[in-house]
Amino acid sequence: MKPKVYMAGFEVFRTDALEVGARMKSLCAEYGFEGIFPTDKDIRPQPDKLSTAKAIFEGNLRLIEKADLIIANLNPFRGQEPDPGTVFECGYGFGLGKKLYGFLDDGRTMAEKLSPGMDAETGLYEDGMSVENFGLPVNLMLAVPAKIAEGTLEDALKLARKDILEDEMKM
Structure with a gap:
């Protein structure tokens, strides 16, 4: 059975x-996954x-519950x-x-991305608040639990496929 991937992202807009979504699901299939796109649910007229x-x-919660993993578009x-x-x-x-x-x-760090709006002396952003600076490309609450690929959905699929193959070899 193919692992199921919920593809989270702003593509739905x-x-x-x-x-x-169909192209993304096709790409998932190329890497041995069953893609789940947020529009895959049946919403009755309300x-x-x-x-x-x-x-x-x-409906989105139910789709996530069916998935084995999530691949998210973390672009701004x-x-x-x-x-x-x-x-x-x-x-x-x-x-x-x-x-x-x-x-x-x-894939630059948040501090690197936001540096044009940061005060050189204080390191504060233009809104007067500090910028999270742990050397991560997104907020730590995403970057710590997720494996992040710099690139595209395909790059993330390759990373997930590699992890799954390694896990299977350990068994």
């Missing part, structure tokens, strides 16, 4: 999300926006940090004991 939001939320979304929904999905998956993987284009 694209106008071509279904096509992108009476209002809040009910629709709740149905989407609950509408700002300097990953999509907050993706971050929540990673946390939920971690709480369930799922293996976490991520990918991002820019």
Whole structure:
């Protein structure tokens, strides 16, 4: 049986999300995984926006529960940090004991990425707050539990595949 991968990320907001999800699932299959995309759930029509939001939320939780691991797009979304929904999905998956993987284009540390807005004397960011500086490319609450590939979904799939093969060899 193929390990199931929940693909968390902001791709769901694209106008071509279904096509992108299909390509991502195809790439998962090339690496021996069954891809699960957030749009893979059946949401019945709801009476209002809040009910629709709740149905989407609950559907995503069920998909994460079915997965063996999560691969998250940790690239900045509408700002300097990953999509907050993706971050929540990673946390939920971690709480369930799922293996976490991520990918991002820019592997520099947060301090390096934010340095243009930092005061050279104090090291504080332009908002007057300190910048997390543990040599990690994203917040430690993501970077510590996840294995992060600098690159694309494919790079994260390669990393996950390698880990699974190594785990199988130990058995």
